[in-house]
Amino acid sequence: MSAQRVAVLQRQLQATIPAGEASSSALQPQPTSAIALRQLPRFDVTLMEHFLDNQLALKAEVYELFRQHPELLVAEEEGMTKEEHRELVRKCLRVILAAGFSPMSFFARDHAKYFNLAELLSLVDLSLTVKLGVQYSLWGGSVINLGTERHRRKYFDDIDRFRLPGCFAMTELKHGSNVAGLQTEAILDVHTDEWIVNTPDDGAIKWWIGNAAEDGKMATVPSPDGSGALDDHGVHAFIVPLRDDGGALWPGVEIHDCGYKVGLNGIDNGAIRFTSVRVPRENLLDRFATVDRSGRYSSPMTSATKRFAATLGELTGGRVGLTCASVGVLKGALTIAVRYSAQRQQFGPPDAPEVAVLDYPSQQMKLMPMLATCYALYFAKNKLVEKYCEMKRTKDEVLVADVHTLSAGLKAYTTSYTNTAIGICRECCGGHGYAARPAASSLCTSSADIFQTFEGDNTVLLQQVAALLLKEYRDSFRGSPLAATWSYLKVWAQDSLPANPLVTHETDVSHLRDPAFLVRALRYRSARLLHTLAARLRKHSRRVGEFTAWNKCLLHVLALSRAHIESVMLVEMLAAVNACVDPDCRRSLKALADLFALDRIYTDITFRNDDYIAPEKAKAIYRLIEALCGEVRGVAVPLVDAFAIPDHILRSPIGLSTTSVDPYSEYLAAAGFDS
């Protein structure tokens, strides 16, 4: 398909409303025709596909590459050793590089393309996506974002071509989330003009370091120094050699394989102990601070806290990548579960054909809100990527904070959601969802699971969201500007709380599907949680100090962060509804948006505790959710078809894109039966 045709379709599909207007017009009630409950019109799948994806050419190119290399499309679950799996991942990477892709350039300059690649590869092999993340986002990203032009010039091409595989060696055995607690030392020896990098005790051994066990030749090592030139200046990052060109370990470097893991065995995670490893002074990645020949320290940034934040801030790219990959996995799992459920028949009325399992409300209630959430996450993720690109371009400070919050929150929300969702999708496919061959491994949580932990433990990341919201909330009363994503919080916190009692009891479907009601409800929740959290923290802090006060309120903190992310998701979803000019696609998207929001409003107890939603309204919402599940079921297959994952990538005989082939025939053949 030509890029031109895509561009034309894009123009047809996307209304030219600027983002700001789109989200405010999302608050306008929809015409009645979109509200009434009835069959959703069958939309044109290609139109929807093109509305969703504005990089179809990249997708076609990448997936075509793997069509030409079927030997690379093997599943981890098929009894590979970790060494075999790692070699497979390296082969995949080499094929991508040989085809002319330049992942390091993407990461450094063409961000949207990089993140799209991460999402696309997640369905090839999650280990491959992570390998890409380790090499380009973590290792390469640390060099180009924490280093200066000198480092970039020296290493860029070798990193890009994988001639210089490297690591980002942050996590230690005893310190993961608490980065400020890292203990690896870097001390400057002014006599030799070298840093001495040292692991002071076993707890400080670097652990889970991707690329370390087999491939890594160098590592970026973030280390607070115990003594010496950087004393009291906080965490800094150094480039430390691990292996020479022949692959032999560098003097003073001890590396062991972290061994088999529950999943992602295509990644060579290793544990590293440094025993007084000497590296040149220039190996300090010195964008935020430098040390001269005499050992004098200087930094353009005034405080150690700001420097620490700026250093860690450069890790946002990794979280954006994980969010994209996780959405990719979710799309894959849903594609299989929806298609299988639509064709698998079991039980039926007496003397009548059996019924498709997707026609059972139990299956619908599992899969339809998940499909709605997947779409919402997809649009929210697009927004995140867009903001990230803008931030990289403008370096605007408010935007930096916004992207930091949104990437932390969406990474946490998406990866937790996807992990749970995959399990449910597997269960929805019964026994056939448990087969690894031919790969239904998209239905296996083993690999996606750890996404909840790495690049920031989800519980910790969610706290960062709340912390930033609180900070901005307090600042806003002092007149500072607010980022677009959370500007609603100020308005709402000052707005009429508690709710209007009339609205509390309103049960009309046109009200319940009015975007104004839905957005207001989710925003009300975040604002209310923020408002009450601020008050509780103030109260407790006076008595027990900030650390304990925060932890006393921890569940409240987490609820606020999730609520905020869901309100962002809804707004982006509704903006997409508005941006979609094809009426049929739009109807389905609107139904998904409503289902997503109503599902959250119904299940979140916060609304009940506040009497924001009266019991009879809750019951009306539940009836509407059931009805919407039924409606969406009618277009569920086209909705996953629009993800347009080619069969040779999905590799699931129970989730084939065509309905003209008996779905079981490939399955039988793969097991060895002639048919």
Place this chain on the structure above:
Amino acid sequence: MSAQRVAVLQRQLQATIPAGEASSSALQPQPTSAIALRQLPRFDVTLMEHFLDNQLALKAEVYELFRQHPELLVAEEEGMTKEEHRELVRKCLRVILAAGFSPMSFFARDHAKYFNLAELLSLVDLSLTVKLGVQYSLWGGSVINLGTERHRRKYFDDIDRFRLPGCFAMTELKHGSNVAGLQTEAILDVHTDEWIVNTPDDGAIKWWIGNAAEDGKMATVPSPDGSGALDDHGVHAFIVPLRDDGGALWPGVEIHDCGYKVGLNGIDNGAIRFTSVRVPRENLLDRFATVDRSGRYSSPMTSATKRFAATLGELTGGRVGLTCASVGVLKGALTIAVRYSAQRQQFGPPDAPEVAVLDYPSQQMKLMPMLATCYALYFAKNKLVEKYCEMKRTKDEVLVADVHTLSAGLKAYTTSYTNTAIGICRECCGGHGYAARPAASSLCTSSADIFQTFEGDNTVLLQQVAALLLKEYRDSFRGSPLAATWSYLKVWAQDSLPANPLVTHETDVSHLRDPAFLVRALRYRSARLLHTLAARLRKHSRRVGEFTAWNKCLLHVLALSRAHIESVMLVEMLAAVNACVDPDCRRSLKALADLFALDRIYTDITFRNDDYIAPEKAKAIYRLIEALCGEVRGVAVPLVDAFAIPDHILRSPIGLSTTSVDPYSEYLAAAGFDS
């Protein structure tokens, strides 16, 4: 430890209240001392262990066996091929048999011992538990329960010694849950006095049959006949040979390996096609129906429906076994997560030591209600085993229905719960919970996942619970007797509904922790759901017929079944509190019971929709849940220590039973570091 000492301790610990009285006295308020919120006393772990487990000798014996065979304690995640894993499982089984255990005798006569063995082995290797289930409960069980003395005599010893490995070949490619839809044919050839067993089309190929791919020499094949002697008599079971003594396939039998699965690769699942396989007439398992030399059919049971129910009813044992194994897995995962969280430190107040992650409310809210649920499931499972044994002894019809319902419901509830719980436990252990070596594979859902599907899909099983409750509910109005487990439903459905408005608003802690309130609340919910479901079904059935009416109400049906199981769990948990005479143990058990019940009452929206729990009461419950999480946290480690899983079985360096060893040292050594 001697059996005698155990018996003495048992007497000390268990109050001699008969089961019936125990559950009614569970409704009495506890003395105030047990209600007040404060630190729970540190109890004696050995006392608790002995209170929990009345087969300590079996446990010691089985686990000692594996201590002597460390070569068998390898984890599936460590890069084994499926063939290697299957051989490992066979070796384990042989060791068990060589030690003098007779699993077939246990299953046939010493039921409690059999189920206990299933639970114990679940922590050795889940594939081993399933292998045991396939050979003894499914294959052996079908022979002894569906066959007659003749079959038992002929096969019992060979099955027991694994000289005759066999299968229970029920599931077909296109029919799993809908057993009545099976299509494999068995037709009697009166001329040769043989059954001709045939697979009419590819959809009827037997699929996922455990023991089939490598080991099976025979299979029990439940088949409805398309024509011939059994015409219109429904599903019957036949013994069909698969392989001769040399392992060669029997004429007309085609078997293929189902290949790699997401987990449980130690089980040789196979797919079987029968092409007119001839078996002697005597191979019909004829306890419920027989066919004579002339082809005349006779059955002691009057209707095909009853015969079908009786045949499937004999599968309850499998569900009891899976429930036990699933509780075992949950205990293992919790043991690791709680111990690790208690010692892992991360972050802390300024200039103070870091804090154990278990001290964070976020971690407590994940793990403490789970610990409470684990105890509740454990006691409920014990009750199920007890009832099963009684049913086998008395063959009482009401008890048969009770055990059928309870085993279906508990299997579904436990396996779903455990699957979700393992994932949360893994996340609670961060990166170190993701290592497969040394095995933290208890934190991996891959194997436990499929428990939700096999031996009855959970969604289907839950419907059976509701169906039986409805039947008995209707019968009860005609004066039929009710089983003990659900007798409350009748009383409550006739009792004062809706709730007393005073109780709805009562927020006092002594009220909220009063067993009478807790039991009443959970029973109210089930009774109300049953009552309203019956009314809805009546209404819809008139219009759209029973099948559609049922499916229209499906989510209501599932909610009822889960609610019923939770009310059973609470009553058994409170009965255990009453039966425990050690005051310290009892205090902890009571706190767990309260936490379990309050957690369910708070999170289930049903209570809010009915206004049974007013918002201010809900908030008081939430505060109490938070406080109870804090209390239970104080005894969380002893509570998992009381499960007494030996370190060599748990094989988790981050979950060691002793606190005297640095938990990381074994971990470091395993990775290859000298320390």
